[in-house]
Amino acid sequence: MILRRSLRAAWLGAAVGASLLAAGCGRKAGTAAGGKGGGGEQVLRMGNGAEPQDLDPQAVEGIPELNIIQALFDSLVEPDPHDLHPVPGLAETWEVSPDGLVYTFHLRPNLRWSNGDPLTSDDFIQSYKRILTPSLGSDYANYFYNYVQGAKDYYEGKVADFSRVGVRAPDPRTLVITLSHPTPFLLEMIACHFVWDPLPIKVVAKFGPLGHKGSAWTRAGNLVASGPFMLKEWIPNKRVVVVRNPNYWDAGRVKLDRIEFYPTDDLGVEEHMFRTGQIDRTYDFDRSKVEFYRQHHPDELKLEPWLGSYYYVFNVHRAPFTDVRVRRALSLAIDREQIVKAIMRGGETPAYSVDPPNDSGYTAQAQLQGDLAEARRLLAEAGYPGGRGFPPIHLLYNQNQGYHRSVAEAIQAMWRKNLGIELTLSNQEWKVYLDSLNGHNFQLGRAGWIADYPDPDVFLEIFETGNVNNDGEWSNPEYDRLLHQAMNARTQAERYAIYQRMDRILVDQCPVMPIFYYTKVYALRPTVKGWWPTLLDEHPYKYVYLQH
């Protein structure tokens, strides 16, 4: 409940010229239709960004869907609520072969779906078979077939026999996964990424062919869950409601009675909903309101490190960015501290390397270093002393977030002032922008990368030659070799040592210009407990409760 004596009312008064509002006064909130149930019912109401596309873990890709799917589906291992390290989930224990290729999971006894059906290792096998079915066209199938032995051949139709894929169920409580190469972050990925969740395959089959997406099995009333909650209601563009699942293996720990997810695709609207008590957590937050909350409602404002980088990509095939000295000069000539402080204002940290720090115990040692004098010297060496003769350069960006434009304008001004070069800004509609980036049809492009699971590999793999997300088409054989070497490393320490060398190459070669590391900025009701900051903004719901 918020009681707001507000300076805002005075501001608003000025804004609408209605002086009668100038005397600020408070209001009690909570009249919202969602409202708190009687008898101390534990209801968490989440602002959830967009309307979910679907709730089929094999047919979706976005964070709004992820937020709901985490309530509905459990996986072999679950993320720890404090730091997301994998802890036992549907699997009680597991063993890894010495070569790191074979994972044997032992499921808990008496696992059940929310409709009471037993959940067995065969459900996993059938689910994995489904995601590899080419006709399903699952967006994230590559997160599976890139790691499991034989899976890619099956997916591409080179092998028709599913038994050649490295997943086996020797008995109903044992699941064996064989990988194509050691994947040290496999468990982190399983804990955080929903492509590894088992589906209620019998239910899916009841509503349509397994190889088709979009059947009615994900509708409220049909969907059967394995997680702490089950689907109660789904009215598009209105809300999704999940309620406690009595058949969840750890049901005793679950404290919330229900969670309501509200699609909130407008920052201003969402903040209003938070203020009137319609939701307990906002999905995102308007940067211009951060300062006000910091001063007046510090207990409601959350600024948490978020595992992601914000950067500009150089297209290394387009002059003048073919020259590493130009890339480096430009990268040195912006004031990241000021961008973070004056524009972002959400506690972001300036970035001098691609990898965000403290990523599963890894922090890149290589950092971009050099002052303005060096930037000018590099530019002169490249043939453009004082910016003279520098060709016109264009930045491709999008305007879905207000700060993209502000950051671009600031960088434009900094380069003009520091290097004497002119940047023009070119805003494009979201999908046109994405198409230009993916098609390498740009000179300099805004981009960001946010991790799906906590491991530095997420940020390093996209610079591999030919990676679909390597928009700038930078290529370095040594880097590619190291990436493969890291994938086959025996120990974490060995792998991270290789990553240090790769990060060094990135800093020297500047395929991108890192600007800052993201923070997740949102508002959260202080009554919400059992909620810790995590690097992926994931907050396992079974630990969450409300304290009034």
Added chain:
Amino acid sequence: MLRFIGRRLLESIPVMFIIVTGTFFMQRFVPGGPFTAEKAVTPEVERNLLAYYHLNDPLWKQYTDYLWDLTPKRFHPGALASGLDLKAAFGIDFRPSFKYPNRTVNEIIADKLPVSLELGGWSLGVALLIGLPLGVLAAVKRNSWIDYLCSSFALTGICVPTFVLGPILVLVFAIHFGWFNASGWYGPIDRVLPSLTLGSVYAAYIARLTRGGLLEVLSQDFIRTARAKGASEARVIFRHALRGGLLPVVSFLGPAIAGILTGSFVIETIFQIPGLGREFVNSAFNRDYTLVLGTVILYAGFIIALNLVVDVVQVWLNPKLRFE
């Protein structure tokens, strides 16, 4: 008149055909597709996605397949009573949405159109109830302070765009006074702020056009004749002048009502209303080909129908005209 309407309905078939064809091909030339995402999918996955949705067929085949799905194949209008299912009623299949794979476009329209119709109905009521009296008053008291007051009020409705007015109403009445929810579409009370916001813009247009239209008529000879014969001022206005004076408003209202009833992107976003208006804009942003076509066809239907109604009303307002 029936012949006139019949002929117009026949004309609407080629009109609809051109709209569908134009939209179908226009959107295919727009960069990006339904599966363009920030994290690009691998070529293998993309190939399978395209195959799943038959997007790798030749374009002409996709087009003719789609046209066939659109063609009415049966006639059971009774099925419309239990929900707006065009497939059950006429066999018109708009196909599943790309963005929301477990919903068909038929369903999305059936779910959301009623919401937009309701919001549109209220807003239209607000617009007419405010706009017409303001316009009439301004015209009758032309160039007096009453006229200036009415006109200024109407102009304010235009100067303050909905994306400003909506949040201000929310701040004042939902957050400050706490009389309403900030957003949502639950009880009758949730209809108030959105209808006022949406209605105000149209009220402003209606008031200005009514004033302008009435002034045109008020200076004509037959009005002077009526006045000279001693008809009361109210009778002059409402019996004689308003008929002709409303012509511009009626012309304006045809497309305006089509827009208002099929939902408003801004209003539905500001108040988080599960209506169809957001789908018009978002489907284009999402490259949700089937949903774009579904909403365009629906809107085209409204436009065609309402412009027909306008033409009929215009004849009725002006007895000198005939149905040609």
Added chain:
Amino acid sequence: MIPTLPPAEPAALEIEAGESLWSGAWHRLRRNRLAVFGGVVVVALGLLCAFGPLFSQSYQDQNLDLGAVAPNAAHWLGTDTLGRDLFARTLYGGRISLMVGLVATFVALVIGVTYGAVAGYAGGKLDAAMMRVVDIMYALPFTIFVILLMVFFGQNILLLFVAIGASEWLTMARIVRGQVLSIKKMEYIEAARSLGLSRRRIIFRHVIPNVLGPIIVYTTLTIPSVMLLEAFLSFLGLGVQAPMSSWGSLIKDGADKMEEFWWLLVFPGSFFSLTLFSLNFLGDGLRDALDVRAAKD
């Protein structure tokens, strides 16, 4: 040659004698104080936006340390979040908005009035065909049309006029057609026809001048919606590129931050509103001045 017309129709007579109509209208307009005031304000705003930037601060000079501050002596209208002078940005934005508003509306006006008048006057099959084309244009998805324009022709401000003109003339055409239908059976049009005047001459010299009232009203309503539409098109990437701005974009940005930085909404909004009020009062005065029938009262 001034044809003799039945004495019952002085309107057509005066219009035919263009000189006297326009000079009479100018005379009447000058007597309408509100209209004169509106005209003066519009011209003053136009001059301010055209020449003010020569003397104001830069619209793009930033002061990140300063950030957004309320109006003060150094920045009369305050600064935006990047510390840029809002007064300068509003003036520069005014250049864009006034130009887009006036030019695009003019395009819509010319197309819409001609199209509507021809359709309404011709009637029959031609009218039906022309109006079905309007129906089609209404229904085609505007967002997709705009993105296509941008992709194929680049980000050119001229495209703004095309995109806006293409969408805004439709309602104008329908209104004009409706009015023309209502007057084309009037005696003075019949008279002009019976005199054997060419269609073109009848439409432009007799029909359009008699439906000017609603045209003027709708034109003054189109200008604001065009200015706001420009902001949406710039959001889609067609139109004005940052750091340049326009009133529409400034108002949109200001609306998002109205609780924190009220001046970002209030001042661009005031310029916008002032322009509209003035244009509308000028329009009303113009309508009255051109209304020869009423003028005789």
